[in-house]
Amino acid sequence: MLIPVVLSGGSGTRLWPLSREKYPKQLLPLIGDDSLLQATVRRVEGLAGVELGAPMVVCNEEYRFVIAEQLRLMGREGAILLEPVGRNTAPALTLAALAAMRDGNDPILLVMPSDHVITDTPAFQSVVRQGAALAEAGAVVTFGIAPDAPETGYGYIQLGKPFGDGGARGIARFVEKPDLATAQAYLDDGSYLWNSGLFMMRASVWLAAMAVCRADILAACRAASEQGTSDGVFLRVGKEAFAACPSDSIDYAVMERIAAGGGALPAGVVIPLAAGWSDVGAWDALWEVLPKDGAGNVAQGDVLLSDCRNTLAMAHSRLVACVGVEDMIVVETPDAILVAHKSRTQDVKKIVDRLKREGRAEGQLQRKVFRP
Numbered sequence: 001m002l003i004p005v006v007l008s009g010g011s012g013t014r015l016w017p018l019s020r021e022k023y024p025k026q027l028l029p030l031i032g033d034d035s036l037l038q039a040t041v042r043r044v045e046g047l048a049g050v051e052l053g054a055p056m057v058v059c060n061e062e063y064r065f066v067i068a069e070q071l072r073l074m075g076r077e078g079a080i081l082l083e084p085v086g087r088n089t090a091p092a093l094t095l096a097a098l099a100a101m102r103d104g105n106d107p108i109l110l111v112m113p114s115d116h117v118i119t120d121t122p123a124f125q126s127v128v129r130q131g132a133a134l135a136e137a138g139a140v141v142t143f144g145i146a147p148d149a150p151e152t153g154y155g156y157i158q159l160g161k162p163f164g165d166g167g168a169r170g171i172a173r174f175v176e177k178p179d180l181a182t183a184q185a186y187l188d189d190g191s192y193l194w195n196s197g198l199f200m201m202r203a204s205v206w207l208a209a210m211a212v213c214r215a216d217i218l219a220a221c222r223a224a225s226e227q228g229t230s231d232g233v234f235l236r237v238g239k240e241a242f243a244a245c246p247s248d249s250i251d252y253a254v255m256e257r258i259a260a261g262g263g264a265l266p267a268g269v270v271i272p273l274a275a276g277w278s279d280v281g282a283w284d285a286l287w288e289v290l291p292k293d294g295a296g297n298v299a300q301g302d303v304l305l306s307d308c309r310n311t312l313a314m315a316h317s318r319l320v321a322c323v324g325v326e327d328m329i330v331v332e333t334p335d336a337i338l339v340a341h342k343s344r345t346q347d348v349k350k351i352v353d354r355l356k357r358e359g360r361a362e363g364q365l366q367r368k369v370f371r372p
Contacts, residue, residue: 001051001052001053001105001107001108002044002047002050002051002052002053002107002108002109002110002132003053003054003055003056003100003107003108003109003110004040004041004044004052004053004055004056004110004112005055005056005058005093005096005100005109005110005111005112006037006040006041006055006056006057006058006112006113006114007058007089007092007093007111007112007113007114008026008037008057008058008059008060008063008067008114008115009058009059009060009083009086009088009089009092010024010025010026010113010115011024012024012025012026012115013348013349013352013353014281014282014283014345014346014348014349014352015030015280015282015283015286015348016336016338016348016349016351016352016363017331017333017335017336017337017338017362018030018314018331018333020362020363020364020365020366021352021356021363021364021365022062022364022365023066023365023366024063024115025115025280026040026114026115027063027066027067027070030280030286031117031280031286031289031290035070036114036115036116036117036280037057037067037070037114037115038070038071038073038074039117040112040113040114040115040116041055041057041071041074041076041078042074043112043118043121043124043125044110044125044128046125047125047128047129048125048129049129050128050129050132053107054076054077054078054079055071055076055078055079056078056079056080056081056096056099056100057071057078057079057080057081057114058081058083058092058093058095058096059080059081059082059083059114060082060083060086061082061083061084064080064082064234067080068080068233068234071233077233078233079099079233079235080233080234080235081095081096081099081235081237082234082235082236082237083095083237083242084236084237084239084242084243085239085242085243086247087242087245087246087247087248088247088248088249089249089250090210090214090217090248090249090250090252090253090254091217091220091221091242091245091246091247091248093109093111093199093206093250094206094207094210094217094218094221095221095224095225095237095242096109096111096203097109097203097204097206097207098203098207098221098222098225099225099235100203101203101204101207106202106203106204107202107203108132108135108136108200108201108202108203109199109200109201109202109203109206110128110131110132110198110199110200111198111199111200111201111250112198113197113198113279115279115280116196116197116277116278116279116280117276117277117278117279117280117289118275118276118277119275119276119289120274120275120276121275123273123274123275123276124273124275127143127271127272127273127275128200130166130168130271131143131200131269131271132200134163134164134168134200134269134271135200135201135202135205136202138202138205138266138267139163139201139205139266139267139268139269140199140200140201140205140206140209140254140255140258140266140267140268140269141168141199141200141201141269141270141271142157142171142195142196142198142199142200142255142268142269142270142271143196143198143199143270143271143272143273144157144159144193144194144195144196144270144271144272144273145193145194145196145272145273145274145277146193146194146272146274147186147187147192147193147194149187150180150183150184150186150187151183151194152177152178152179152180152183153177153281153282153346154177154194154195154279155174155175155176155177155194155195155251156174156175156178156183156186156192156193156194156195157171157173157174157175157192157193157194157195157270158171158172158173158174158175158191158192159171159172159191159192159193159270160172160259160270163267163269166271167271167272168269168270168271169269169270169271169272170267170268170269170270171255171258171259171268171269171270172191172259173256173259173260174195174251174255174256174259175192176251193270193272195251196273196277196279197279198273199250201266205266206254208266209254209257209258209265209266210253210254212257212264212265213253213254213257213265214246214248214253214254216246217245217246217248217253220241220242220244220245220246221237221242221245223238223241224237224238224239224241224242224245225237225238226238227241255268276289282345282346282348283312283329283331283338283340283342283345283348284329284342284343284345285345286312287310287312287329287342290312295308295309295310296309296310296311297309297310297311297312297313298311298312298313299313299314300313300314300315301314301315301316301320301332302315302318302319302320303315303319303320303321303322304319304320304321304322305321305322306321306322306323306324307323307324308322308323308324308325308326308328309325309326309327310326310327310342311325311326311327311328311329311330311342312328312329312330312331312342313328313330313331314330314331314332315332316332316333316334317332317333317334318332320332327341327342327343328340328341328342329341329342329345333366333367334366334367334368335362335366335367336362338351
């Protein structure tokens with residue numbers, strides 16, 4: 001059985017003012033009618049040749065009712081595992097693996113961030129089927145994206161030796177976000193892929209790897225799980241036990257150690273993924289994946305454009321008019337307006353940090369607030 005595990009953390013600060021700390025980007029319908037989280041769950045529908053279990057979403061308690069409602073609207077039954085505090089992706093996946101094995105099964109976990117975009121679902125499902133066979137055999141599988149630019153916002157995976165048939169490769173090493181010169185060197189080298197943040201492995205394989213790499217995290221997660229309770233679709237863990245858990249990412253905690261090699265650790269495998277992937281990390285990335293007019297413009301809402309090129313303009317509560325602008329981002333919401341050059345969208349986070357320092361509500365909440 002394969003269980004989709006959707007990691008719904010992060011606040012999406014670089015997509016402010018649409019994404020707010022209390023209502024982050026994964027809950028928003030940025031592309032089409034589905035929210036990014038709903039699109040992530042829907043991405044595995046109809047996966048041929050694989051027994052698919054109900055999805056499991058790991059999220060902060062604050063988002064529990066919104067996520068439950070979004071799953072209900074989709075008609076999806078699934079578990080929502082609530083983290084009382086954020087502790088990064090390695091503890092989140094460890095909690096999910098423990099919950100998945102609670103009934104005595106040992107399913108394959110397909111670990112997906114909730115806030116990414118994949119435009120070619122058939123291509124995605126094809127590599128998932130390939131990865132499932134490798135995970136079934138005991139490997140830890142990840143998926144890499146062929147880079148088309150020296151991107152400094154992503155981690156990289158260096159390809160190792162061929163692993164079986166079908167284009168899978170061993171992992172030579174995991175490397176964190178590089179500076180521009182290093183990213184260009186990776187691009188020129190040709191043996192590096194972007195780290196997509198997608199993983200597959202058996203639940204027991206992940207727990208065994210954590211026992212070797214981060215026994216302290218595993219112990220804290222076991223204690224939190226043992227103190228846990230269930231309430232309908234919600235699975236709660238012990239708050240004090242989980243608060244004592246160290247924070248670490250999947251990459252740092254396990255994948256870098258697997259890439260370095262070690263007899264007690266499972267094989268690490270990377271499969272190239274060409275499926276229109278984007279982490280939609282900032283406004284320029286969203287502009288890339290949205291449909292454009294002949295001049296490269298994206299216009300949503302009540303927007304008028306005159307002599308504009310390669311611009312994204314969004315209006316939510318009033319008319320937005322742009323004249324003679326190029327490579328710009330203009331986003332209007334009822335309580336805030338963002339105007340930024342497309343090359344500076346990573347710096348939107350600086351505005352959010354300033355709002356937080358000044359205690360302004362615009363950094364946390366939209367004017368319309370969702371309550372249970």
